[in-house]
Amino acid sequence: MDKQxxxxxxxxxxxxxxxxxxxxxxxxxxxRVEALKIKLPRSSILNLGVGDVTTPLYPPVIEALSxxxxxxxxxxxxxxxxPSEGYAFLREAIAKTDYSNLISPEEIFISDxxxxxxxxxxxxxxVDNRVAIxxxxxxxxxxxNVMAGRTRPLLKTGRYGGITYLPxxxxxxxxxxxxxxxVDLIYLCSPNNPTGxxxxxxxxxxxVNYAKAxxxxxxxxxxxxxxxxxxxxxxxxxxxxxxxxAIEIRSFSKSAGFTGLRCSYTVVPFELKLRxxxxxxxxxxxxxxxxxxxxxxxxxxxxxxxxxxxxxLGQKAxxxxxxxxxxxxxxxxxxxxxxxxxxxxxxxxxxxxCKTPPKVTSWEFFDFLLENAQIVTIxxxxxxxxxxxxxxxxxxAEKSVIDETLIRFKxxx
Amino acid sequence: MDKQxxxxxxxxxxxxxxxxxxxxxxxxxxxRVEALKIKLPRSSILNLGVGDVTTPLYPPVIEALSxxxxxxxxxxxxxxxxPSEGYAFLREAIAKTDYSNLISPEEIFISDxxxxxxxxxxxxxxVDNRVAIxxxxxxxxxxxNVMAGRTRPLLKTGRYGGITYLPxxxxxxxxxxxxxxxVDLIYLCSPNNPTGxxxxxxxxxxxVNYAKAxxxxxxxxxxxxxxxxxxxxxxxxxxxxxxxxAIEIRSFSKSAGFTGLRCSYTVVPFELKLRxxxxxxxxxxxxxxxxxxxxxxxxxxxxxxxxxxxxxLGQKAxxxxxxxxxxxxxxxxxxxxxxxxxxxxxxxxxxxxCKTPPKVTSWEFFDFLLENAQIVTIxxxxxxxxxxxxxxxxxxAEKSVIDETLIRFKxxx
Numbered sequence: 001m002d003k004q005x006x007x008x009x010x011x012x013x014x015x016x017x018x019x020x021x022x023x024x025x026x027x028x029x030x031x032r033v034e035a036l037k038i039k040l041p042r043s044s045i046l047n048l049g050v051g052d053v054t055t056p057l058y059p060p061v062i063e064a065l066s067x068x069x070x071x072x073x074x075x076x077x078x079x080x081x082x083p084s085e086g087y088a089f090l091r092e093a094i095a096k097t098d099y100s101n102l103i104s105p106e107e108i109f110i111s112d113x114x115x116x117x118x119x120x121x122x123x124x125x126x127v128d129n130r131v132a133i134x135x136x137x138x139x140x141x142x143x144x145n146v147m148a149g150r151t152r153p154l155l156k157t158g159r160y161g162g163i164t165y166l167p168x169x170x171x172x173x174x175x176x177x178x179x180x181x182x183v184d185l186i187y188l189c190s191p192n193n194p195t196g197x198x199x200x201x202x203x204x205x206x207x208v209n210y211a212k213a214x215x216x217x218x219x220x221x222x223x224x225x226x227x228x229x230x231x232x233x234x235x236x237x238x239x240x241x242x243x244x245x246a247i248e249i250r251s252f253s254k255s256a257g258f259t260g261l262r263c264s265y266t267v268v269p270f271e272l273k274l275r276x277x278x279x280x281x282x283x284x285x286x287x288x289x290x291x292x293x294x295x296x297x298x299x300x301x302x303x304x305x306x307x308x309x310x311x312x313l314g315q316k317a318x319x320x321x322x323x324x325x326x327x328x329x330x331x332x333x334x335x336x337x338x339x340x341x342x343x344x345x346x347x348x349x350x351x352x353x354c355k356t357p358p359k360v361t362s363w364e365f366f367d368f369l370l371e372n373a374q375i376v377t378i379x380x381x382x383x384x385x386x387x388x389x390x391x392x393x394x395x396x397a398e399k400s401v402i403d404e405t406l407i408r409f410k411x412x413x
Numbered sequence: 414m415d416k417q418x419x420x421x422x423x424x425x426x427x428x429x430x431x432x433x434x435x436x437x438x439x440x441x442x443x444x445r446v447e448a449l450k451i452k453l454p455r456s457s458i459l460n461l462g463v464g465d466v467t468t469p470l471y472p473p474v475i476e477a478l479s480x481x482x483x484x485x486x487x488x489x490x491x492x493x494x495x496p497s498e499g500y501a502f503l504r505e506a507i508a509k510t511d512y513s514n515l516i517s518p519e520e521i522f523i524s525d526x527x528x529x530x531x532x533x534x535x536x537x538x539x540v541d542n543r544v545a546i547x548x549x550x551x552x553x554x555x556x557x558n559v560m561a562g563r564t565r566p567l568l569k570t571g572r573y574g575g576i577t578y579l580p581x582x583x584x585x586x587x588x589x590x591x592x593x594x595x596v597d598l599i600y601l602c603s604p605n606n607p608t609g610x611x612x613x614x615x616x617x618x619x620x621v622n623y624a625k626a627x628x629x630x631x632x633x634x635x636x637x638x639x640x641x642x643x644x645x646x647x648x649x650x651x652x653x654x655x656x657x658x659a660i661e662i663r664s665f666s667k668s669a670g671f672t673g674l675r676c677s678y679t680v681v682p683f684e685l686k687l688r689x690x691x692x693x694x695x696x697x698x699x700x701x702x703x704x705x706x707x708x709x710x711x712x713x714x715x716x717x718x719x720x721x722x723x724x725x726l727g728q729k730a731x732x733x734x735x736x737x738x739x740x741x742x743x744x745x746x747x748x749x750x751x752x753x754x755x756x757x758x759x760x761x762x763x764x765x766x767c768k769t770p771p772k773v774t775s776w777e778f779f780d781f782l783l784e785n786a787q788i789v790t791i792x793x794x795x796x797x798x799x800x801x802x803x804x805x806x807x808x809x810a811e812k813s814v815i816d817e818t819l820i821r822f823k824x825x826x
Contacts, residue, residue: 012538012539013537013694014537014538014539014699017703050494054493055488057485057486057491059486062482065485066479072470072478072673072674073472073475075469078468078670080465080467112525115707119708120707123427124427124430125425144707147703260485260494261712262710274425274426275425276425276428290430290560293556294529296528296672298525299673299715302712
């Protein structure tokens with residue numbers, strides 16, 4: 001038996017998983033909150049940490065879900081397998097309303113979450129690709145590339161060898177800048193989570209030009225595009241030539257309260273092509289093949305619910321809710337500013353990115369706020385090394401929670 | 414510019430996708446059916462091809478979906494992000510009803526489809542693993558391993574270099590047998606799609622023993638377990654020691670008509686561990702990490718709908734529907750047998766696997782049936798080289814369609 005085992009390959013498992021740092025941030029937050037609850041059992045805790053919505057689904061969405069549910073119970077209207085890429089009724093509504101038909105329905109892929117797509121899109125690219133990721137950023141960009149084997153081990157600096165980090169610092173306006181060196185695959189998120197800042201037309205144009213010159217591809221995460229109130233582009237396709245270099249991911253999670261319902265979409269333009277080993281390949285074909293092989297599509301009632309967002313009533317409800325979240329975030333931002341804090345975001349985004357006092361780390365400030373004001377935030381280090389001097393506060397919290405947060409911040413001063 | 418391009422890596426894309434044969438089978442079937450419709454516009458076509466359900470969702474499921482929908486529209490009961498692994502109410506119901514609590518809820522992961530899980534599970538294993546796959550089998554097993562780079566190119570034989578195919582032939586009772594050589598990762602499907610045959614306890618025990626001796630892992634696809642009417646095991650965990658070597662995937666798609674609703678689950682036992690590079694690793698931890706990073710879980714209303722299947726009314730509806738499908742498949746099987754065809758399946762499965770007449774390929778028989786009887790089937794070659802002498806017929810079709818199918822088969826004789 002022992003002799004036999006020696007013949008087996010040494011690597012049974014995807015050993016890249018071993019490179020992952022622990023994803024402890026949320027469990028660590030929870031642990032510290034629980035500890036506080038024991039210490040101060042009567043305290044009222046204000047949660048501005050997790051970026052989850054609080055407004056229930058809109059009436060037109062509920063109506064569409066109910067109707068589709070009834071259809072599924074009736075032999076005459078029951079639906080089995082749907083198209084892996086999503087139903088035409090939803091893809092057509094998106095193309096028309098969100099892209100004025102400048103994107104065709106066939107270029108749109110419906111999925112069960114921006115998270116899923118942003119995690120899976122890297123699969124159609126070579127593991128040899130050099131990846132560029134903003135810092136701070138949504139941790140899934142880095143982690144899925146670690147899992148896929150595009151990085152070397154975690155360094156003592158808290159960063160992975162092999163990734164080109166794009167620092168977002170006060171010096172560069174907290175915006176990721178095109179690097180001098182070559183990269184193949186670029187993650188951009190606008191408005192960015194966690195900084196809350198949208199990229200302007202000039203910067204996005206520089207990125208599109210960089211991608212063209214380097215035959216690189218941009219994965220543009222627009223999960224928060226609905227929150228843009230400035231004149232920043234809401235879609236990367238507002239930039240000339242972007243269809244040749246960019247994939248765009250959007251979500252109904254935050255704008256329509258779909259975090260518990262699960263629906264999003266990804267645009268892979270027909271124009272997006274890459275030269276590889278002497279031939280030209282369509283990324284649309286590759287992604288289509290991946291979707292058709294690895295998915296049977298999104299639940300029919302959920303797609304009907306999403307389509308209801310494109311009715312006049314759905315659009316109105318969405319605008320109003322987004323507006324109310326934005327107002328809370330702006331109120332929070334302004335309040336913190338008045339108290340002397342340096343804050344970013346809260347204009348084009350539901351998130352406020354607040355600088356910690358001098359020489360205070362993000363975990364220290366987190367602990368300080370938790371213990372002295374019973375306010376839960378997210379320490380910026382959870383989003384990357386450059387996040388260490390910051391905390392993220394969510395404007396998705398109830399208005400009364402935001403009000404109370406500012407009162408407690410004031411009392412801390 | 415040209416000079417700069419030379420510096421770029423040659424491989425931009427996942428070049429393993431180029432190895433994939435075209436997944437033309439369904440589009441080719443559709444093309445031939447469309448051609449027939451033009452040639453014989455008045456013919457009534459009987460579709461026994463695609464394995465999709467026809468019975469609508471059960472009343473308790475509709476009720477649960479409606480209730481959850483209302484909850485999502487009410488501020489007091491609205492739910493945002495759920496656990497990536499699924500809600501406890503569903504995992505607990507599955508553990509109790511499907512596994513008599515011999516599997517714990519924490520070992521169960523809820524997903525949006527068996528297809529998704531069977532496609533993604535390979536990710537947690539090394540790309541160097543040797544994979545064994547039955548032939549014929551559900552094409553996703555092979556294709557996802559091709560995409561991941563575990564194979565060499567497609568050979569002229571129609572098979573991929575690097576995969577250990579497990580032929581299911583009349584000589585071995587149409588059942589995959591443990592190979593003499595070493596493999597690391599084994600796909601088994603019982604009852605098998607397309608042959609419709611379930612594996613018995615003796616054969617499954619041999620597989621579990623093989624996996625133990627070879628430190629291999631079995632991915633056990635039980636998507637059709639509800640259809641087993643013989644005494645074949647419905648779960649691989651009925652085999653002693655299977656928890657140490659096997660992951661089991663199940664689906665609500667066929668038993669509960671969820672093909673359009675999307676819900677399934679995967680069991681990764683805590684006991685399942687693998688030695689790798691000198692250390693022992695828990696596959697449960699690996700899969701959990703994958704699920705938490707790449708998914709935000711399944712829609713809340715859909716999970717409530719699935720949970721309704723575990724009520725007495727839900728269980729009764731499921732049993733009755735499965736029984737009606739099985740009766741149709743058995744009727745089809747018996748009818749074809751009486752006409753002199755050699756048939757497999759149709760006892761533990763909704764599928765009937767029918768041998769073509771001597772020296773007739775599966776495409777030739779498909780064409781013959783389509784042109785002379787307007788019956789749509791699936792040519793066996795779509796499931797692998799060993800499927801070439803067979804066609805698959807689906808017992809999910811309406812009873813009236815099955816009746817008419819047999820009449821037309823009779824008239825062909």
